[in-house]
Amino acid sequence: MISFSSFSMREELMQAISDLGFETPTPIQQKVIPQLLSEPIDIIGLAQTGTGKTAAYGLPLLHHVDVSVKHVQCLVLSPTRELCMQIQEEMSKYGTHMRGLRITAVYGGVPITGQMREVRAHPQVIVATPGRLIDLLERKAISLEHVQYVVLDEADEMLNMGFREDIDLILKSTPAREHTWLFSATMSNEVRGIAKRFMKDWKEFAAGAANVTNENIDHQYFVTNHHNRFETLRRLLDFNPGIYGIIFTRTKQDAQEVSEKLMKMGYLVSPLHGDMDQKMRTKVMERFKSKALQCIVATDVAARGIDVNDITHVINYELPDDPEVYTHRSGRTARAGKSGICMSIVSPKQISNIRQIERLVKQKFHKSDIPDGAEVVRKRLFFYLEQIANAEPKADFAKLYRDSIHETFAEVDKDELIRKLIWLQLKDTIDAYQDTEDLNAGFEGKDRDRGGSRGNRFVRLFINLGEKDGLNAQKLLQFIIESTDIDANTIDRMTVRDMSSFFNVPGDAAEYIIEHLSNKKFKGRKVRLEEAEQRSFAGGGDSGGSSRGGYGGESRGGSRPKPQGPRFSGDVRSYGNKESAGGYKGKRKG
Ligand code: AMP
Numbered sequence: 001m002i003s004f005s006s007f008s009m010r011e012e013l014m015q016a017i018s019d020l021g022f023e024t025p026t027p028i029q030q031k032v033i034p035q036l037l038s039e040p041i042d043i044i045g046l047a048q049t050g051t052g053k054t055a056a057y058g059l060p061l062l063h064h065v066d067v068s069v070k071h072v073q074c075l076v077l078s079p080t081r082e083l084c085m086q087i088q089e090e091m092s093k094y095g096t097h098m099r100g101l102r103i104t105a106v107y108g109g110v111p112i113t114g115q116m117r118e119v120r121a122h123p124q125v126i127v128a129t130p131g132r133l134i135d136l137l138e139r140k141a142i143s144l145e146h147v148q149y150v151v152l153d154e155a156d157e158m159l160n161m162g163f164r165e166d167i168d169l170i171l172k173s174t175p176a177r178e179h180t181w182l183f184s185a186t187m188s189n190e191v192r193g194i195a196k197r198f199m200k201d202w203k204e205f206a207a208g209a210a211n212v213t214n215e216n217i218d219h220q221y222f223v224t225n226h227h228n229r230f231e232t233l234r235r236l237l238d239f240n241p242g243i244y245g246i247i248f249t250r251t252k253q254d255a256q257e258v259s260e261k262l263m264k265m266g267y268l269v270s271p272l273h274g275d276m277d278q279k280m281r282t283k284v285m286e287r288f289k290s291k292a293l294q295c296i297v298a299t300d301v302a303a304r305g306i307d308v309n310d311i312t313h314v315i316n317y318e319l320p321d322d323p324e325v326y327t328h329r330s331g332r333t334a335r336a337g338k339s340g341i342c343m344s345i346v347s348p349k350q351i352s353n354i355r356q357i358e359r360l361v362k363q364k365f366h367k368s369d370i371p372d373g374a375e376v377v378r379k380r381l382f383f384y385l386e387q388i389a390n391a392e393p394k395a396d397f398a399k400l401y402r403d404s405i406h407e408t409f410a411e412v413d414k415d416e417l418i419r420k421l422i423w424l425q426l427k428d429t430i431d432a433y434q435d436t437e438d439l440n441a442g443f444e445g446k447d448r449d450r451g452g453s454r455g456n457r458f459v460r461l462f463i464n465l466g467e468k469d470g471l472n473a474q475k476l477l478q479f480i481i482e483s484t485d486i487d488a489n490t491i492d493r494m495t496v497r498d499m500s501s502f503f504n505v506p507g508d509a510a511e512y513i514i515e516h517l518s519n520k521k522f523k524g525r526k527v528r529l530e531e532a533e534q535r536s537f538a539g540g541g542d543s544g545g546s547s548r549g550g551y552g553g554e555s556r557g558g559s560r561p562k563p564q565g566p567r568f569s570g571d572v573r574s575y576g577n578k579e580s581a582g583g584y585k586g587k588r589k590g
Helices: 011-020 027-038 053-064 081-094 112-120 130-138 155-160 164-172 189-198 226-239 252-264 278-289 323-330 348-361 373-390 395-409 414-432 473-484 507-518 578-589
Strands: 043-046 074-077 103-106 125-128 149-152 179-184 203-206 217-223 245-248 269-272 295-298 313-316 340-346 458-463 492-496 501-506 529-531
Touching (some): 011 081, 027 053, 043 053, 053 074, 053 179, 074 164, 103 112, 112 130, 149 164, 155 164, 155 179, 164 189, 217 348, 226 252, 226 340, 226 373, 252 269, 313 323, 323 348, 458 507, 473 501, 473 507, 501 507
Parallel strands (some): 043 203, 074 125, 149 179, 245 313, 269 295, 313 340
Antiparallel strands (some): 458 529, 492 501
C-alpha cells in the first residue's frame, strides 16, 4: 500500500501530516500527489468533498512554494466563502512548519478593507472566491502577475453559480501561470470547456466514478403522508439519540420553521440559510462544529462546502427536485472513510423520485420503518444504559458528595434506585410516546403493536442479527439475498437494531426465507429467524441499544420530545433543558 513516506515531499509537510495523524493517503491523494510532486503537469481531478482532495492539491502546492519569495505564487479559487475559509484552514495546517509561509483567504460578505491589508502582507498563497478576487483586481489591491499555479476547486459548482466569466477573467490575469489543476465532483461540457480554453495536455484522475455516491452511505427512505413529515422527522431524531447531522429543507422558510419548532421542543438545532447574515451563519457553524448543536436545518445553498467529517446522518426533510443535489447532500456524511446514513422522508407519490436517484447513485435504497413509540422508548433506554456503563465520574466528584449521597440513599433498594433514575431520564419520552400512531403511510391511526398492520399482504420477520454484528440495512439485505437467492425487492421495511433486525416479506415467501436462513451462520453465529408476530414488538432484550459504530455511547444525544430535568450523569450541553435551547434562541435574536 502506498504510504505518505513514499512521497518525496518536503520535510515540513511530512511533519504536519504526521501531526495531523494522517496514516494512508486517500485514493485521490495516491493518484494525484506523486504526479504533482515530480511533474506538476495540468490535471483534472474528479473528486467530491470528503475524498481528501484539498490535501491532494494542497500538499503538492505547498511543496512547490518558495517561502523566500514574497509574491503570490499559488491561487486557489473556490465557489463559496465557507469552502474558501475551510481550504485556508486546512492548508494552513499542512503548512504549519513552513516558516515564512502566508496563506490568505479572500471572500465576499465581509468588509474588503481588512482583506486588502492582508493581501499587502505578501502571502504566497491566495484562496479566493471569484467575485471578491475580481473586486480586489479592479481596485488594483492584488497582483496575480507572478502566479504559477492555479487550482480551480469545485469547478462544477463555480460554473453552476454563474462564475464562468469571472473564472475566464481571472485565468487571463495570470500571465505567468504554468499549471492549472481543476477539481470537480462532476464532469460536464462546461467543465471540459474551461479545460480546453485554459489547460494543456492535462491528465485526468478520478477518486471513484464521478456522480456516484460513496458506498459507505446507507441510503434509507421513510414513507409517510405529507402532513406527518414533521412528526416523522422528530421520531427519527428521537430514535437516533447519538445523531450529529444536517436536516435539509427545500426553502429558507422551511429551514427556519422546522428549526424553530424543534428548538421549542428542546432539540439542540439551529437553522442555516441565506436570510441569515454571515456573522450569524459563522456562529451557527462554530456551534455545530463544537457539537453544541446536534443538527443544523439547512438549505442546499447555505450548506454548500460545510466541512465537518463526523456527520452521522443527513436527513432529507424533503427530497430535492434535482437528483444531482441528492448526491451533494448525502456526500456530507460518510467522509474520510467513515460510514453514514442518508435518510429521506417521502410521500407515497415520491417513491418514483427515489427510484430515479437510485439509478443515479447506483445504489439500492432501503425502505425503512418509521419506528413506533415503543421502539423509540426502548432505543433511548438502551442508549442511556450504555451511557451509564461508559460514564467515568471524576474521582473528586465522588469523594466530595459521597457522604451525603450515601445518607440520602441508605434506605433505598438498588433496584428501586435504578428504576427511579431511569424513570427520571425517560419519563418525558414515555409520556410523549404513549399513544402515538403509526406514521408509515397506509398505517395511519392504526396501532401496529396490536396487530393492525398484519394481514395477508406481508409477514414481518425477526432475525437475530443487527448493528453489533457489523450490519446495516444494506449489508443485511445483501446477506439475506446471497443466502436465499430471493429478489431484493421482496424485502421491505427493514429496521436494523443493535442486536436484531426486522423486515417484511410477502406472506408466501416467509416460510422459504425462514427455512433457508435458519441453518446459516453469520460470522460464526447461528442465524435465528422467526415471524415477528410471535414476539412482542415492545418486549425482549434483543433490541434497542444505540451503538452504531463510533458514535454510539457518546454523550451528545439530547433530542427528545420534551425537555427534561437534571440528569444523572452526562453532558449538560447536550442534555440542556428548555431554557438552554430558548436561551440560545434569545441570544441569536438579540
Ligand atoms: P476534503 O475532501 O479535502 O474536504 O477532506 C476531507 C477531510 O479529510 C479533511 O478534514 C481532511 O483533514 C481529511 N483528510 C484528508 N486526507 C486525509 C488522509 N490521508 N487521512 C485522513 N484524513 C484525511
